[in-house]
Amino acid sequence: MLRAAQSLQIPVYITTQNRAKLGLTVPELQPHLSGPHIRADVDKTLFSMITPEIESKLPSNLDVIIVGIETHICVTQTTLDLLARGHRVYILVDGVSSMNPEERGIALARLRDAGAVVTSSESVLFEILGDAGHESFRDVSGLVKETKEETKSALGVFSKI
Structure with missing residues (x-):
């Protein structure tokens, strides 16, 4: 998703839970965390990523795509905060996880019921994209083909709701 966000120039808002104690974002993601589409990179202790700094940078009525860890904690609290502010929220089943797999399904069902x-x-x-004529279609479809096996594997594990 980060690579596609670069190609599509989708604004990306990054938060990391307490970097001093839990460390930096996954090293494999680092090459994709820079560029003009990165709108914020915030360290936080709140479980929701809707910190005052992030909230001040978010336009109103956004369609928001959520990826992250601890679906039942940070993803849930972020999603509920965004829904309460009137945003439409998409949660990617192959982009969220929890240390306890059973927590994921419970959280995703709850968030779907809440309107995500x-x-x-x-x-x-x-x-x-909406149309194969979109200027980024080749980039995105190439990326989808390139990551097909990883996506299939992630869906096999994570799509169980």
């Missing part, structure tokens, strides 16, 4: 759209990365990417 629970979907997959490939589905949301092609929804953004």
Whole structure:
């Protein structure tokens, strides 16, 4: 999703839970965490990523795509905060996890009931494109093909709601 966000120039807001104690974002993601589409990179102790700094940078009425860890904690609290502020929220089943797998399904069902759209990365990417004539279609479809096996594996593990 981060690579697609670069190609599609989708604004990205990054938060890390207490870097001093829990460390930096996963090293494999670091090369994709810079560029003009990165709107914020915030260290936080709140479980929701909607910190005062992030909230001040968010336009109103956004469609928001959520990826992250601890679906039942940070993803849930962020999603509920965004929904309460009137945003449409898409949670990617192949982009969220929990240390306890059973927590994921409970959280995703709760968030779907609260009004979030629970979907997959490939589905949301092609929804953004909307048309094979989109200027980023080749980049995104190439990325989807390149990561097909990783996505299939992630969906096999994570799509059980």
